[in-house]
Amino acid sequence: MFGRAFRVRASSAVRGSERRKLRTDVAAAFPDLSAEQLTEFIPNKEELNVIKIYSHKGEAVTVYVNNRNPILFEIEKALYPTVYTLWVYPDLLPAFSTWPPVLQKLAGGADLMLPGVVVPPSGFPQVERGTLCAVTLLGNRAPVAVAVATMSTAEMLAAGMKGKGFAVLHTYLDHLWEYGDKSCPPTLAPLVTDAAEKETAGEEEELVGKEPVASLTDPAQHLDLGDLSLKEPDSCAVLMGREDLNEHRAADTAEGANPEAQQEAENSRTPQEQMDALFNQCFFHALKCKVRKSDLPLLTSTFLRSHMFSCCPAGQQLDIKKSSYKKFSKFLQWMQHQKIIQVKELNKGVESIVEVDWKHPDVKAFAVPEGFSPASAAQDSKSEEREQVYHAPEIIPLYGVSTKMIPLFQESGHKKGSILSSSEVRNIIMNYVKMNELVDETNKNFVKVNAILCDCLLDKSEQDEVSNLKWDELFSRCLERLQPLHQVTFFGQEPVVRKGNIEPIDVTVAQRSSNKKVTIIKNLELYGLDPECVANTLQQKVQASATVTPVPGAKDRVQVQIQGNQIHHLAKMLLEEYQLPRKYIQGLEKAPKLGRKK
Structure with a gap:
């Protein structure tokens, strides 16, 4: 559900009456929580916020946040704990284990298939279809996913551990987890309730290669990850367990092997x-x-x-x-x-x-x-x-539907906050004009202004005077009244959408004492450039001292300052070597004038 980015619609603090009702709902949903745990879970005085979000599929979800971490999410009046909550209360839900390599598939939006579920020596917990469960990784009791069982324990065993076992709602590493402090799961030892289970576990270790459950000690020997048949076969899984196992084996082999054997092992991968x-x-x-x-x-x-x-x-x-x-x-x-x-x-x-x-x-x-x-x-x-090796970021201007523009875009199924590209805006406007037959019959270069276009695009002083608009003016007015956004994609990273237009790299020349000049460069971080590296490069190119200092009045921002007017060298580096578009650099016109040619 949270494998892709979601949109936050609203955020507010939970009031006292709402807090008491939430505590009652949590007690009903999770009866195993004691009164002390409930008070700790839904505190009386600590800040507790509720946010309304829409998933990438358009599902409405309510999320409760405490100390920056989401602790609960609610879908259709049903409450579900997050992994942050389950790390504090690991035994809140019945748990099923899987192999570490499966985690990345689950975080990408896949459901958990029964071939990927580890059968413990003590057997599965008894659950019914629709039971809310936790998913853990082998060897660690800290849950990494929240899922709903699609069949009962008896049905799982009767099916020969084949088919889909759990519909996954939320995982560690997904976007709901990223909304919190991005902490990692704690390491919690599995519970061993009695000596008999310890003996059983010891016997299973001795039966490696004889019993199916022996594969717990060597997943790569008995389990083919391709057989897990998760919902997204093309998902890019990080095969952690197998990779570590192969590296461990390669290290063991290298201790007593000759170079030819090492090369053969390398080629076999x-x-x-x-x-x-x-x-x-x-x-x-x-x-x-x-x-x-x-x-x-x-x-x-x-x-x-x-x-x-x-x-x-x-x-x-x-x-x-x-x-x-x-x-x-x-x-x-x-x-x-x-x-x-x-x-x-x-x-x-x-x-x-x-x-x-x-x-x-x-x-x-x-x-x-x-x-x-x-x-x-x-x-x-x-x-x-x-x-x-530097790759300039890809920057795409985007537009968000503002409150005033909702009437113009709601016919095409868009709501306030919908994010569109300029081409999408253009197509929506063209379709709107054609569907409402607003093209001027006498001159097709003009569009008749109806009531909605009048309210959305015209100022009050124009509403009684303007009855037609040219196509280009229609598009430009529309883009001006939408909320400006931009998407930045850095090399090897996922795209990031930010509000407003991207700030350009700001280059200025300042006067210092004794008529000395310095060149100041700001906003390098926004384009994936390390200010320290830029300062070192400039220092080597122009043989002048350079420093990196905090930007006055801006948090977590720094600026590069180098002696002299160095805009010529800086422009060559940014435009030719880093290949940044000129439109994203402000102040290059302040370069010193070149001397006369002899």
């Missing part, structure tokens, strides 16, 4: 597995040898371009599309899940690595491969390397 291994190698290499604590926070795009790419061995090339992750943000989410790094969105749509666990066993155990040479020996400077 699929291209996707080889690319996954290359990304892991470059990631740990960059963390251990390139990134310093003083570099943090570090833009994720800069980490990929300036650090990981330089750690790629000669003859190989990093390509996230050829890996199982498909997107660099998904790769970083997995590393954050492993608690190696912490990623935060310091500016909207621009993620940064804010923390690294340098003492993590995987970081400490990594060793640079013997005879390592970078992919390009000619890349002597970091600036040249960054310039070759």
Whole structure:
């Protein structure tokens, strides 16, 4: 349900009477909660908010938020806990386990099929069709998904564990989880209720290869992920368990194997597995040898371009599309899940690595491969390397339907807040004019203004005077009265929609003491550029001191300041090397005038 971005329609604080009613509804929905837990769950004094959202399929959902984290969501008057709630109360719902590689499929919107459900030695919990359940990963009791059983426990067993077992509503890593603080699941040991179960578990471990349940100890040996038959076969799953297993086996083999055997093992892996291994190698290499604590926070795009790419061995090339992750943000989410790094969105749509666990066993155990040479020996400077791999963001202007324009767009099925491109707006207006027969019969270049067009597009002083509009004027007036938005797509990341028009890179020249001038550059972060890297590059090009300072009056924004009027050099770098469109750079006309040619 939350596999794709949703739209927030309204947000408000929960009042006292509503809070008491919500506590009563929660007590009825989850009777296992004690009175103390209910008070803790729905507190009396802490801020509690309710937001109304629409999913990407248009479903209306009510979400309750406490301390920035969504704790409940309500669909058709039925309450469901989020994963944030289940991490605090892990035994609130009957739980079923699955393999770690399945998680990415579930987060992408797939339902859980019975071949992907692990049968524990103690048996399944007894549930009926329609029972609300939690989904956990093997070895950890912390739930990662909320689902509804599509059949009873008896029906699951009678079906031979085939078919769809659970309709998944919400998962860890989906967009509802992203609405919170994006924390990772805690590590909770599975419950073992008595010694008999411990003995049973021990017996099962001894029966590896003899009993079906023995596959719990070696998923890659007995389970083919292709047999899970999840709802979205083309979903880009991050095959965590199998990848870790293959790397572990490869490491064990490498200890006593000769180079020929190692090469044969490498060749036996699929291209996707080889690319996954290359990304892991470059990631740990960059963390251990390139990134310093003083570099943090570090833009994720800069980490990929300036650090990981330089750690790629000669003859190989990093390509996230050829890996199982498909997107660099998904790769970083997995590393954050492993608690190696912490990623935060310091500016909207621009993620940064804010923390690294340098003492993590995987970081400490990594060793640079013997005879390592970078992919390009000619890349002597970091600036040249960054310039070759920088990708300018794709920026698309969009428009939101405002309150005043609703009458003009409601016939085409759009509501307030609907997001449209300029071509979509143009088509809607043309269809509206044709359906209402508003084209002027005497001159088809004009459109007759009816009551709706008059209210939406004309000022009060014009309403009695203007009866016709040219097509171009009709379109331009319409775009002017819609809410401006823009979509930014950074390389390897999902598109981000922001309100308003994108701020251009602002270049100014300021006068300092002793008649000295400095060039100031702002808003570089909005275009995926690291201000520190830009400052270092400019400093090397013009041989002048450069600094990075906070922007006065702006939170989480910095500016680059370099001695002298350096707009000529800056323009060449931004336009030719970074290939940013000129319309997104403001102030280039302030470059110093060139001297006379001799």
